Amino acid sequence: MMLLELQRRMLGDLLEPLEGKQPPEARAGEYMTDSARLEAGERLAIYRRSYWARVRDAVAEDYPALRRVVGGPRFGELLDAYLQAHPSRSWTLRNLSRALPEWLAAHAQFAGRNWRAAVDVARLEWAYIESFDAASLAPLDAEAVARLGPESRLRLQPHLRLLALESSHIEERVLAAHREDLSAGPKPGAGAGQGRIGRGEIRRGRRYLAVHRVAGVVYYRSLDAGMFGVLRALQGGEMEEGGTLVEGVERFLQSNRQQGGVEARMESLRETLALAAQLGWLCMGESLS
């Protein structure tokens, strides 16, 4: 058997769900040998069980609050369905759960009656993970902020994540779930205090959040609609390279045409820039030259 063929066969076998109808162990003898103590199928099973334990743990560890929203048994089904749809395509396990919030948004049946809240909780938890180890740039100091002109090239802190959620009152529950899991030790779900987050605890209502890092610790901060709009506009477009301030402002004014007059929007813009500068979110973008 050639190397590529063998690797495709074995990885295909490992990815077979544990509760599948046709366990690949039955045919492992086609490429694996028996040992004195174990048959080929039992040898494959050691790897298959360990594959599923590893990937389930990795995702579960990222979403302790989501587990509390959907409930333990259903969460197990959610994990398996997600992992079958999105096996790892990255060299690092850190990225394994990246696609979960969007996947859950499209697969309501795995979240039960709390689906919308579950999607919001998942978005918030993923934002925490991204913010935790994203890059951090030197923020503009007060003097540099005072000198900003229309052509200044700006970008926002790479560890800042902006979220528009449809449920309120989830932030504190998310934080509490993370704290509980942390103090319970490394095995996700191992600890006590697995309190379900009940339906009554979550309310509908637009909520804007910024998730960011201060001295290595990730925090959230609520924003009003105006500030969220400004920051989104500044972050949009050529955000990676940093766009000019005037481009960001234009994006903001265009995207929020229906909300209030120009004066009100300009006021919101000034307030947001002041707050962003104070929180160290404004950084110099790459210059074009």
Added chain:
Amino acid sequence: MAANRFNGYTDYGVGVGLRIPHYDHIFAEKPSVGWFEIISENYMVDGGQPLAMLDRILEQYRVVQHGVSLYFGSADRLNQEHLRRLKALTRRTKTPWVSDHLCWGSVDGTYSHDLLPLPYTWEAVRKTAANIREAQEFLELPVAVENVSSYAEFHCSEMTEWEFLNEVAERADCGILLDVNNIYVSSWNHGFDPLEYVNAVEAERVAQIHIAGHSKFEKYRLDTHDHPVLDPVWKLYRRAVERCGRTATLLEWDDRIPSFDEVHNEALKANRYLPQEMAGVSLAGAVSDDAA
């Protein structure tokens, strides 16, 4: 022999794996430790706490990088983004060598995140050696390849694991990270003599040695890194350093991690077997005569 071109001619002695639960103790007590081994992938991120902690460690300790997901034996090409990030990290840590495993773990861009066993075929020798060469050239550092614990073997294998390891190391012209616990675990699972393995390894290529604990099940042994080192593994270690000389040695403890002191004391037991002087060079710095 033991300070060789595969470990940058260093003499690091006994080290321990850097693990997050030990950070507080290390920063507070500043224990004297020969060196720390880090899992490269844990620090191949853009910023934040992981890198901040690593920088604090680097201020006081020597660090060697050990990777878990380059997958030299994958039929796929090496992941180029991974290599770039790995190289950036080596510049930060100034690691004298870099290690990863003699295994595969991904195919067609889908990853198992496991150290999967290779078929010991000539095709796999060529492919794996080519990948190690590519990594070595790209990183501009010596690469040491580590034997893994395994639970399966394949019909298509054409040689023993130790013949495979030697062939790959020679063709790649790379070092070997000899994990004597992995040799023991695999020998139990596959029914070979672990001493024959240790005796066959090209001693002059051994850059580093791993010791660790494992778990016993009725029908197999599992490489769990959650125990002290077991006696048969110390025996293999003694034989390995008899053949390789004073070699950088690292204790791996990754699960159910006890206190730092407990881990460190377990690692320091290696000094019972490790020659305390390199041939002709006293550790007190006799080399400085030449350097003057």
